Amino acid sequence: MGGYSDVQMIDENGIRVDGRTAGEIRPVSINAGIIPVADGSAEVIWGTNHVIAAVYGPMEAHPRKIQKQDRAVLDVRYNMAPFSTTDRIRPGFNRRSREISKVTAEALESVVLTELYPRSKIRVEIEVITAEAGTRCAGITAASVALADAGIPMTDMVISVASGKINGVVVCDLNKEEDNYGEADLPMGVCANSGELVFLQMDGDLSPEEFQIAWDYNMEAIAPVHEMMIDALKRSNGGDE
Amino acid sequence: MGGYSDVQMIDENGIRVDGRTAGEIRPVSINAGIIPVADGSAEVIWGTNHVIAAVYGPMEAHPRKIQKQDRAVLDVRYNMAPFSTTDRIRPGFNRRSREISKVTAEALESVVLTELYPRSKIRVEIEVITAEAGTRCAGITAASVALADAGIPMTDMVISVASGKINGVVVCDLNKEEDNYGEADLPMGVCANSGELVFLQMDGDLSPEEFQIAWDYNMEAIAPVHEMMIDALKRSNGGDE
Amino acid sequence: MGGYSDVQMIDENGIRVDGRTAGEIRPVSINAGIIPVADGSAEVIWGTNHVIAAVYGPMEAHPRKIQKQDRAVLDVRYNMAPFSTTDRIRPGFNRRSREISKVTAEALESVVLTELYPRSKIRVEIEVITAEAGTRCAGITAASVALADAGIPMTDMVISVASGKINGVVVCDLNKEEDNYGEADLPMGVCANSGELVFLQMDGDLSPEEFQIAWDYNMEAIAPVHEMMIDALKRSNGGDE
Amino acid sequence: MATPPVPELLKTHLTKLAESDERLDGRGRFEGRDVIVETGVLARAEGSARVQMGDTIVLAGVKFQIMTPYPDRPTSGGFMTSAEVRPVCGVHWEAGPPSPEAIELGRVVDRGIRESGCIDMEDLCILPGEKAWQVILDVFALSDDGNLFDAFATAAMAALRTAIIPGERFDVGEDRPLPVSKTPMMCSYHRVGGRFVYDALRREEIGGGERIHITLGDDNHVHSLQKGLKGAFTAAEFDEIMEHARSRCAELRDLVNN
Amino acid sequence: MATPPVPELLKTHLTKLAESDERLDGRGRFEGRDVIVETGVLARAEGSARVQMGDTIVLAGVKFQIMTPYPDRPTSGGFMTSAEVRPVCGVHWEAGPPSPEAIELGRVVDRGIRESGCIDMEDLCILPGEKAWQVILDVFALSDDGNLFDAFATAAMAALRTAIIPGERFDVGEDRPLPVSKTPMMCSYHRVGGRFVYDALRREEIGGGERIHITLGDDNHVHSLQKGLKGAFTAAEFDEIMEHARSRCAELRDLVNN
């Protein structure tokens, strides 16, 4: 979190640099089935973020030592393409991407019916093509759509959104410019139907009251994004799903 | 390719810095059986290049996942010794040596009767002891002799030679000094008997006409080198092969 | 070996910077059973050195390719914690720690009855918490106690001590300050009962006569340390072993 | 860490215990093990602590290096946390490059401290744009019987609060205490037998589900959250945990500050 | 990429098709798939392109860095190509360090561009001996249904030809287009069912033999050749391929230049 609070990012009317109100998310568009050779795929364009997810499987898990006797393993990789940020990213895994891959896998495992596919593996590849704050949330959302597009049975769909704080004000879905001066970040992954959480991180500084506001903003954003996900899947399946 | 064409590398009579004519290769000598503990081995001294190849196997391929059910795999490593060049080379594989290992393996697989040894592995180790332009060609040639020395059945022997261009003139087998100012490099691997190609790379700039001349120079160099290979194998086997 | 012999490290009475005589070792204390979750453990505090060893196993050796049909393998790791030295050590193995792990494993294999546990593995973890010259010796000694604490059958116990040379004088058990100016280092690992050697290294410069003195100092230090090891095991087992 | 095969028997046993609101070692759901904090335990570290919670034992050591400040923060020092959970601390931890669990451990401990702002990074500046102190926090597990997260976080704060900046050794002024203005503390909860418990044992971790890590500052501000492992939880469950964390973090803070 | 087990049935089927000079998707031997080139598709790259050939989709992005020129070329900038073919693009591509195939892909694409001299390296000099632009070309596969080589090479040239040197962001002068004076293009041929075909599908690659990649410049000069995989070919076969490459490269060049 940057925290240079002397830069004014919200005007006297509570309007943010890109014209949004405090609780408003960026424009979102979602498309499914965008990678022809994948078993399922999706792209999430969330503000300037462009994130792609592909799903392969279920397939035999090999080497055998990664197999689970009673369920499928979710092999999730989150990666930022070298050209996704202003400063080029050198290829190769790093600790940040490993941690994001891990928490994403754990979030998705909470809804995928992995016990239907013992000893098998489901590959979930998340690629950030263009990054603009909030890529891990967009990645989880994209992966959720790609899994559905692949026909993988799930108990629920996961939508992920983050709220934050800037100039001491809690706002939903920080963009890159806001994030540079942000004072907190609370990304959550919520099940569309049950309302349960399968993903939660946070860093920065939030008072108990601020925390509640940020939490509520995230919860309010779930339903509209869920609509777009369903719509994307319908379009991908010829509109008759 | 360097391409500083203002340095004069060929005189008015078409004679090169080391006294060769355009189509002439450097002095070559080949010896087989030079590594006592190997199943087959050879050294190629080509100009100042000194390249050694050792063959081990066929042996059981392990780990099992590298086994092929219907043939032997050729496990080829091309490596430059740390003291092989003016500036010391740090040990360890790099992208260049990986690529050369790959194309060398593919060239040799095209002539070795790998289907005689299912599930097995033949190790081919190519070590450049002293380098002076053209080491990949010398390595393929040395490996060819070492495989024959190991008694591995082959349909043909591969000879590899490169032609290039300097001062706008196509010449055969650039030495190090010429290579520094070279404008193109066309290495080819040719089967001695069939005349077919199993290895081909090229970079630089060659007009269609220049390309044909370079191609022809390489083809003309095959037979004399093949003679030396056969002679080396005869000497190694007591002169009665 | 440093070898700046113009710094005076021994006074006219043969007394060293920390008040010891030439053949005297630093104060030593040993405790067993200090890691609750390990099968066996020990700490050796040797001067300012603080070295911990934990033993896990015997357990099934995996992957299977490391199994020995006729005996257990000793999987020994020597590591220096990042905060163990004045300049922080970056985590990760290096050539020094690999070599020490290897010679330590070979020393311990010479006394552990590995043939009682075919196809299995005994893990020995040596961690240097605070380093002050002589950590490899302290590690071997600690591992010896930890193996006994784990109830692993052994033919003998190994005690390791090093002598060295400073200002041209042979002395036993160099401390850090002496080591910085030391002219030789002769670490040995000796079996308490048989008097045989299972570990030996040396570097520096010792005349044949100096070598003999250093050797003898090491041999004389074995018995008292052995007493402390036995005492530590007794205390760890309620004083009735 | 290779994921251990989940023993179904253990899981069943933990569920049984949970039905009568019991735990393996007799503790209540939100009861922690005794915590023993010792500082100044590492002769070569500029700040150090040893924390024992039952059979879980960890060390934390603080070292300093001189760094060139990042161009965009010319008057700021640096802070990094490294958690290499080595195989010495338990049979289930294996050698090799840091496992995803060890990476997560280090990053979650780091974030709680960093985001609380308890270390004044500007105070670490030696010469603007040229020299600043980098604080390196190494947490090290000696014995893992569960809940390394809280043990690490507690040892880390105890080590930082007693650390001395070694100005003299680096020839840049006098030695002085590292300025640490707050004491963020972490509380971790695991789903065991269906409900969340505080300060899980290793066997509860093995037979349990998801876990939640909460780092709170002096004033109950939230500085870091992390949900780990497969599992879904409700907002009500989270509220209950958060309420406990507020009181427990205060207790742990007292332990570290005294 | 782990070599997939060659399905003998596929091989037999391809041989059958070849006998009547047919292909899996009805194309002629030397007929390419439709090529769609879009530029300016990556918001964070200084030059970018997306190329689709059937179900093969790739991206190329150009980024710039400031480098210190090599001592022996004080007035030259730099150019590097990186092809990390990630597992997103197909079930047969696996995670991990770059496979030999990915290394070869990057190196062959790089050579064709570099050796053509289409980028004036001297023009990238900012301050002789001190500062120069390094052009970094990243090619990225989204969907691999065969012939990544040509898709990458085409996307690369389209991205380079639209790249803007970001002088202002780096505070070294004004933004200006990257000077690209030529348009080298690559055509790739695979032995399928005994004879060479152009622009192979993934299934033709799996069931096929050796492959030959040819990069030709504006004037039909040869800039790069590469033979890959096990197999032997005749001079006559090569001549036939080269003749086709001359006309097809010209077509592709028109597509990229417009």
Place this chain on the structure above:
Amino acid sequence: MATPPVPELLKTHLTKLAESDERLDGRGRFEGRDVIVETGVLARAEGSARVQMGDTIVLAGVKFQIMTPYPDRPTSGGFMTSAEVRPVCGVHWEAGPPSPEAIELGRVVDRGIRESGCIDMEDLCILPGEKAWQVILDVFALSDDGNLFDAFATAAMAALRTAIIPGERFDVGEDRPLPVSKTPMMCSYHRVGGRFVYDALRREEIGGGERIHITLGDDNHVHSLQKGLKGAFTAAEFDEIMEHARSRCAELRDLVNN
């Protein structure tokens, strides 16, 4: 090197031979193979040697680089030894990162030379605190039929004693011989069939036990010792070996110095 399965038959055979004090190739216990030393064998190295002992063949090459002296030794040059035993030299050596055996080989050869003080590090200084020569010794095995340690150590000294510091190429003065004032030599002993033998064959190594490496200087000073592999030996056994090493090192030294 993957440890080869110890053939019990070989072990039994070696024990049998030992009972009548014989060896596989008819040599006596402390009899070495003929040693052939050639220098100047590598066209690109500043010093080089080839050593053959029976079917064991190795190369050593000396290269020079310019380094910045370490801050605590501003007038000292550097010396490093690298032994990458590549799979070319024997079926039992495998590709990949250096094995523990290769690391030990390099470190033991390095220590013997370094600790003897035979290279005057101060003489390698070019400009105090700024520039000094780094001597890089690469030892390379062509054919391993046992006792690479002694072959490497012998080749190393022969290469160093003939090395020329390439001042002219680096533009820092004239070319001149590397000053090497002593000739430390190594002798290695393996326990085979119960007793120690000198200069073991590969098959004796495979069927043998622990090994001891001794490096002695011109005046019989000990510069380096190393015991390797599982096994225990007595002080009396060591004394016997040391006595032989004193005479044999002198013989090898003559070979290298002439």
